[in-house]
């Protein structure tokens with residue numbers, strides 16, 4: 001690997017150079033790669049030297065201001081309790097503590113968010129849903145949401161009965177889009193306010209527009225979330241994942257918004273790789289051939305956006321201008337707009353006005369009519385989801 005980084009690799013007379021931008025993995029893999037203590041040890045935080053405390057048969061991390069680890073302190077092995085031996089990354093010219101990231105798919109979605117839902121569903125009485133009806137109501141609304149969930153969500157929301165089987169993306173949807181609506185009045189007010197700290201901070205850090213400008217605010221919200229955690233849920237539950245929240249905004253400063261350094265893209269691609277394996281005898285060759293075929297196919301059919309589907313025959317009611325062609329569906333690079341599916345009918349345009357596609361692809365500004373006629377919960381949901389960039393001219 002050292003040779004690869006120093007000299008690159010020559011393929012058909014073309015030299016390719018390599019560098020490592022990020023190393024993304026879950027906590028056990030990270031401890032293995034860095035050759036440091038496991039994530040439930042006393043000295044296991046990969047970002048600071050906070051020492052764990054033993055409480056109620058668990059190791060917890062109650063401080064939020066311990067000095068940070070640095071590339072220099074890691075290589076010098078200044079914290080003798082943290083290192084188990086030599087780490088192979090030491091031979092590479094990389095900033096180890098910055099490149100080995102704390103990523104939010106494992107830490108926040110499968111870590112903190114999943115744990116909170118377990119508390120609310122099955123925890124002690126003070127932290128559970130206010131009553132059994134609340135749990136059932138949330139489950140019903142998660143299922144009733146299906147026709148309104150835009151196509152950009154790759155999984156439909158499932159009821160809380162199946163929460164143990166939710167995928168990371170479902171916890172992400174709950175944290176960012178549905179949780180703050182569904183939980184209101186269904187958990188104790190103090191727990192709800194506390195959840196909003198996490199929701200707001202992650203919302204800031206996931207957006208290209210706010211992850212740098214409001215980074216300090218997000219960091220303060222997360223620190224407050226971690227500080228309040230022991231009083232609400234018990235100090236023994238301030239685990240490696242909960243403590244790690246105080247470091248996430250720092251990684252955003254280095255690598256950009258959360259999705260720029262998350263395991264989501266690899267997790268999704270793993271599914272594609274798994275499906276390409278047909279032969280148990282030559283799995284690597286199988287994957288290689290399918291990936292090359294896919295790349296060739298994408299090059300030949302270089303996709304150009306917008307993709308316009310289902311041209312609407314001319315009629316004088318929908319076609320205000322005889323020279324304009326209307327379509328039922330428009331697929332843009334990041335999302336899709338449809339005049340036939342309710343879930344894809346709402347969006348924001350560049351001017352931040354909410355639009356609703358009514359009658360084929362004639363855009364009608366709904367404003368007051370819209371707000372009166374639609375369930376406010378759904379309105380809020382869409383307002384959060386569909387605020388991507390969009391040019392109205394593309395459609396009309």
Ligand SMILES: [Zn+2]
Nearest residue numbers: 045047048050
């Ligand atoms: Zn730490």
